[in-house]
Amino acid sequence: METRQGKSVFAGVAIGKLFVYKKAAQVVEKYAIDDPQAEIARYMAAKEKAVEQLALLKEKTMRDVGEAEAEIFEAHQMLLEDLDFVEGITGMIEQDKVNAEYAVFVTGEQCAAIFLSMDDDYMRGRAADINDISSRLIAILSGTQVSAEAMPEPVIILAEDLAPSETVQFEKDKILALVTQKGSANSHTAILARMMNIPCIVTADIDLDTSLSGKMGIVDGFTGNIHIEPDEVTMAVMQEKKKREEERKLLLQSLxxxxxxxxxxxxxxxxxxxxxxxxxxxxxxxxxxxxxxxxxxxxxxxxxxxxxxxxxxxxxxxxxxxxxxxxxxxxxxxxxxxxxxxxxxxxxxxxxxxxxxxxxxxxxxxxxxxxxxxxxxxxxxxxxxxxxxxxxxxxxxxxxxxxxxxxxxxxxxxxxxxxxxxxxxxxxxxxxxxxxxxxxxxxxxxxxxxxxxxxxxxxxxxxxxxxxxxxxxxxxxxxxxxxxxxxxxxxxxxxxxxxxxxxxxxxxxxxxxxxxxxxxxxxxxxxxxxxxxxxxxxx
Amino acid sequence: MKEFKYVVQDELGIHARPAGLLVKEAAKFKCAITLDSGVKKADAKRIMAVMSLGVKKGVEVTLTFDGEDEDAAFAAIETFFKENL
Structure with missing residues (x-):
């Protein structure tokens, strides 16, 4: 058995198979273009498609999680349409004659940097929202749409960090817990985990070795511990803890x-x-x-x-x-x-x-x-x-x-x-x-x-x-x-x-x-x- | 031109959600609407600009309205601040 530690942002106990989630690395190529107007049109089409996708995600979140959480995707739609963002991208395509993917990437980084420099944890967390919409646009433009892998059974997800759109793309009943290397108590992942009532640990010292996928794991959202391949004693103790917690929750709900x-x-x-x-x-x-x-x-x-x-x-x-x-x-x-x-x-x-x-x-x-x-x-x-x-x-x-x-x-x-x-x-x-x-x-x-x-x-x-x-x-x-x-x-x-x-x-x-x-x-x-x-x- | 001042009461200040709602509300009007945090100004129709002001609870902001439908915008945005922030 191996035990790792992180900061719990939502309590509870989850027992199940681990699943290492890695997003496809996005390599953004830069190349020169001849027709800026055609490139801008390509970008505009991608933007429309992204807005459509976000509308669907919003609906899904509203159904699975709640209205307040769904609003983040509306905010993403607005960020996509934000004039500073749009003008930054189109301006770059026109003046520098570069491809749309690259213009989106650079403009997104610039916008994210503004949020990262703010002296407020919450606002710094918003840089992730900008990165999320940039990635979405780039994926659509380059035809490498990211999607969550199909998971056959409910799993404990281990990831570097999760963008809100990734978190909700997972089927709600297929997630037992979320564990991320990065993140904070203010990240959307943490907020969504609280709303979905599943244990969530951030800043965990986990390895993202894909060989972990399929192994048994236990997430203890009370202590911030992650047990990998737990021994029998730990398993018994944690099962008891989980049972007590479930009973307490039932009591709580009914009263x-x-x-x-x-x-x-x-x-x-x-x-x-x-x-x-x-x-x-x-x-x-x-x-x-x-x-x-x-x-x-x-x-x-x-x-x-x-x-x-x-x-x-x-x-x-x-x-x-x-x-x-x-x-x-x-x-x-x-x-x-x-x-x-x-x-x-x-x-x-x-x-x-x-x-x-x-x-x-x-x-x-x-x-x-x-x-x-x-x-x-x-x-x-x-x-x-x-x-x-x-x-x-x-x-x-x-x-x-x-x-x-x-x-x-x-x-x-x-x-x-x-x-x-x-x-x-x-x-x-x-x-x-x-x-x-x-x-x-x-x-x-x-x-x-x-x-x-x-x-x-x-x-x-x-x-x-x-x-x-x-x-x-x-x-x-x-x-x-x-x-x-x-x-x-x-x-x-x-x-x-x-x-x-x-x-x-x-x-x-x-x-x-x-x-x-x-x-x-x-x-x-x-x-x-x-x-x-x-x-x-x-x- | 019209303007009003407002001290933000919301615990989190003008964070993503109210910023989004504000921009949506502001977009309904033709007149120029400016949000001034005392440090920086932002076009109230641009969400990134509004969010990056980083307005926190207790900060007094000034809203200015300039254009043909400024009266209607003033009324709507003032109501919005009172109800949401």
Missing amino acids: KGLPTVTKSGKHVHLYANIGSEEDVDAVLENDSEGIGLFRSEFLYLGRDDYPTEEEQFQVYKNVISKMNGKKVIIRTLDIGADKQADYFKIPKEENPAMGYRAIRICLGRVDVFKTQLRAIYRASAYGTASIMFPMIISVSEVKRIKEIVEEVKAELTQADIPFGDVELGIMVETPAAVMIADMLAAEVDFFSIGTNDLTQYTLAIDRQNQSLDNIYDPHHEAVLRMIQRTVECAHVHGAWCGICGELGADMELTRRFIQMGIDELSVSPVFTLELRKKIRETE
């Missing part, structure tokens, strides 16, 4: 778009936890109904100074806009304990879990806190934002927070900066907050239970201490009663109550949480659909 409602008709809001802007794609992909916990720490960690209001605003705005009206609950800075940033200059602590952290820092450094609140409020104009505050232990903290929030709102109003209606809530993660949950509920719109900290504080067990793992029981009745009390107190005072800790995704407890009356569960996006399934199966 997307369905409401999260129990058999008896109780609706549970199924939200997602995220820790960065990029995670939003996974949230949308997994059909979460909102974001129940947007950890804002990543904005503060791994840098030398506080993030500015503008930086934060952009990130919040992007996330809120992408969620398109769905709720986004942003948790204010929860730094301290196991998450440290040097520029905060927090003195070394004996017991950081119970130390200067989260809301305690925010209320001690109001300027830092206000910067974040202003950024969130400004972003709230672009969708539905809520804010929650971590590590609350008293009503006076909540009252102080609300005063600061009012100041921020007054400042924004004064400056004529728009903001939306923002629900305010708190994390319930200390036993103190649970015991006074009735008093706290009267002050806020919602509770979100942070079960990780709540468990460690309730059981007096340090989560980081491995020697206590055997007695760390997240299903401890004390913890469950804490949750129960929190939900009840919230409801008495008209607040809603959710869970955003790891326990939220614990499907052994889903039924019990629903019985308690929990309104929302916020989990890692990958658990969304499985949890929806569980909830829909619960009474």
Whole structure:
């Protein structure tokens, strides 16, 4: 067995025979012509034929892949007819008296060079589109039309690079995976692979030795590995991985778009936890109904100074806009304990879990806190934002927070900066907050239970201490009663109550949480659909 | 002559797809239509020229219209930018 590596641009596992795809080398001859008008007419005829071919390809892509992907061929048609391109070619035929193939080749190279020189990956990728149309024209002119070889059975395609027109010329059901030596995450091959739902690896260190064709191969789109002639163990492992992935996909498909409602008709809001802007794609992909916990720490960690209001605003705005009206609950800075940033200059602590952290820092450094609140409020104009505050232990903290929030709102109003209606809530993660949950509920719109900290504080067990793992029981009745009390107190005072800790995704407890009356569960996006399934199966 | 300014909102800027649509829309009119990125100008009826401006999100572009049907072109292209970019 041999294993090669590349960059995966679409996950999944494919097992099957390899097929090395090589396009016929295009050697463009240059020769002098006598009659430029006849040569131009020859070029024009070839251009018409190319437009026809692209129209057919567009239809095929529309049928096999999708409308958006088919538009690339319309763009190719337009590139073919582009006046700069056409005039470049006809001008060269007229002035230099060279053959059409050569004029197309040189003009195509010049146009591609413009795109290659741009400082934008996407635009550099467009040079491939120009090369694609030039090759097509040259092939028609010289009568050496490129076509994909007939493949008798579904194969894993290995190629140097694939032009979009080549990718779609393959029969869709004959391709198991695409592996290319060149390419990028922005190439059309990658985009098409994503749309066709097949694993795709680019910049792979594969050999394009035609003797590989027909040998067994495995493409692991999760790791970027390509196994050639896999041994039995690898084969068994990968078959299992493929099976799991297929099951997951089926589950995914069948549950997307369905409401999260129990058999008896109780609706549970199924939200997602995220820790960065990029995670939003996974949230949308997994059909979460909102974001129940947007950890804002990543904005503060791994840098030398506080993030500015503008930086934060952009990130919040992007996330809120992408969620398109769905709720986004942003948790204010929860730094301290196991998450440290040097520029905060927090003195070394004996017991950081119970130390200067989260809301305690925010209320001690109001300027830092206000910067974040202003950024969130400004972003709230672009969708539905809520804010929650971590590590609350008293009503006076909540009252102080609300005063600061009012100041921020007054400042924004004064400056004529728009903001939306923002629900305010708190994390319930200390036993103190649970015991006074009735008093706290009267002050806020919602509770979100942070079960990780709540468990460690309730059981007096340090989560980081491995020697206590055997007695760390997240299903401890004390913890469950804490949750129960929190939900009840919230409801008495008209607040809603959710869970955003790891326990939220614990499907052994889903039924019990629903019985308690929990309104929302916020989990890692990958658990969304499985949890929806569980909830829909619960009474 | 007429003109309008527009700040591109699309995440990817004026990439292949909207450039193609823009050129198609512009081709419907007789008047000269110029797209100015502030750095370079392009004939809005030529796709390579439009794409090679490399207009990204947040860039303010100026569209100018000059010719007999400039009013109709102005209206159509302005609507196009608002809906697609």
